[in-house]
Amino acid sequence: MKFYYFDVYGRGEPVRLLLTHAKAEWEDVRVTGPTWQEFKADKDKCKYGQIPVLERDGKYYSQSLAILRYVSGLHGYYPEDLELRFQADELTDLIAEDFAMTIIKKVFFVKDEEEKKQEWNKLLEEHFPKHFGFLEEQLKGNSSHEFLIGDSYTMPDFVLLSTYISHINHPNRKDDLQPILENYPLLKAYYEARTADFKDYLDNLPECSG
């Protein structure tokens, strides 16, 4: 298996974390500059002109969340029970789209430095507390406080962990975010427990802007 993505955390990190946890055999291919142009032009490998793309047994899989759900299904992180599966989908979309993509669109994609700073401050005031609150509620209501659903890893845990890497613990953002996290003790404890499972992976993480 090969996982093709840019040299960022972004939309790729949840899949990288999942494959690492599953102890799957896979190659972490980081596409940049000319290799990206070449990959993008190959319609068989890069169907929609976008990455991430997963390659498995000669087949190429596109669309980041479809890939995540696929590898979750392969490795037992996508519940069979429809009610639990609903929760897995609910939380994955909440964290990946409502929480994470909003940050990317409102801050990372903004070019003007002044506007970027203003938008970031707005997120600190409203967006982060709101979503930390949702996650705190989920953990509170769950049978275990150590996982989002049930008592073992499921698909949304990998998405949530990637937000730790991209934002909570990111050198450029941790000073702003860790104080806010103090108000959400279950979430704080969750991050500590889950990242301990990935100690080696996190120690060897390449430094990326986001």
Place this chain on the structure above:
Amino acid sequence: MKVYYFDLYGRAEPIRLLLTHAKAEFEDVRLTGESWQEFKADSEKCKYGQVPVFEKDGKFYPQGGAILRYLGGVHGYYPEDVEARFTVDEITNLLDSDFLPKIGETIFYSKSDEERKEGFAKLVEEHYPKFFGFLEKQLTSNSSQEFMVGDSYTIADFVAIAAYISHVQHPHRKDQIEPLLDTTPTLKAYFDTRAADFKDYINNLPECSI
């Protein structure tokens, strides 16, 4: 069973189409003004302050994509086979995350009629043909040209038909969009065939802006 959303097609239409096809009795609740403020404030019913929300047996299910997959599982529109399910997710996400938002943004967030007109003209020139091409490719490579994946309805079809209602057949847009389908004949035939299954439903559709 109830589906709560705005008086729009938007993110609820695929759910309404699925329940209609499944012949499942449901109340189509359209929230506006006051009723929306009231619903939004009820954190039991409206967990994340957003709609659509699906209500069944006293439980409230938020997040449109998660609802669609849940009902897909209940009514047999979401494959168990991991490979087929991947393709359903791929096409669903392609439409939901890549095709539809750009159109919605142009229609809703343009700052003037002039900007909206110009923005839409660009979509007609580039965006629509690109995605019609992707869907044409999916249909022609599928076992059946009458469905997006496999040879029967999946949630991907309900998302595609909803896109047809909002953005292809829509009175405000059909004159510009329908001619584009002449270059994607399989997709054109697909829309005609699938819409015929929903003849009564489509004839009785309320008129919405999107």
